[in-house]
Amino acid sequence: MNRLIKIKERISNILYKEEQKIQAEIENLRRTQSSNMSVYGIGGPYRRYEKAISKRQELLSELEALQKAQGKSVVLEPLHLYGYYCPTCSEKIYLSSRSPETVRCPLCDRRIYLDGMYTEWSVAKGSQYTRLRH
Numbered sequence: 001m002n003r004l005i006k007i008k009e010r011i012s013n014i015l016y017k018e019e020q021k022i023q024a025e026i027e028n029l030r031r032t033q034s035s036n037m038s039v040y041g042i043g044g045p046y047r048r049y050e051k052a053i054s055k056r057q058e059l060l061s062e063l064e065a066l067q068k069a070q071g072k073s074v075v076l077e078p079l080h081l082y083g084y085y086c087p088t089c090s091e092k093i094y095l096s097s098r099s100p101e102t103v104r105c106p107l108c109d110r111r112i113y114l115d116g117m118y119t120e121w122s123v124a125k126g127s128q129y130t131r132l133r134h
């Protein structure tokens with residue numbers, strides 16, 4: 001079972017890297033297309049760049065379909081969030097570290113304490129929340 005997770009993770013990494021490479025190629029083609037347009041107009045070179053961009057966009061859609069066909073995503077280690085409760089605001093504030101015993105409430109600026117419980121989430125690798133996009 002552990003081996004399957006590693007294989008799925010490798011496949012996911014390869015697909016992600018390929019997607020990033022194709023997106024960079026599309027961006028580069030668009031820049032070149034716009035710079036050449038002032039020299040050559042909307043003739044042959046412009047249309048060739050359009051065809052190249054559309055081919056890469058089709059490839060991106062195929063990669064997306066492959067990612068969906070791959071099945072379930074790989075789960076990372078669980079994310080623990082520790083709750084602090086403010087009795088004045090009746091709000092619960094979550095922090096990723098447990099080290100501070102007291103913190104200030106961001107709403108009323110009162111000192112609040114750790115309520116002793118934590119929340120655990122399993123974060124899926126490759127989701128928009130775990131991947132930085134530029």
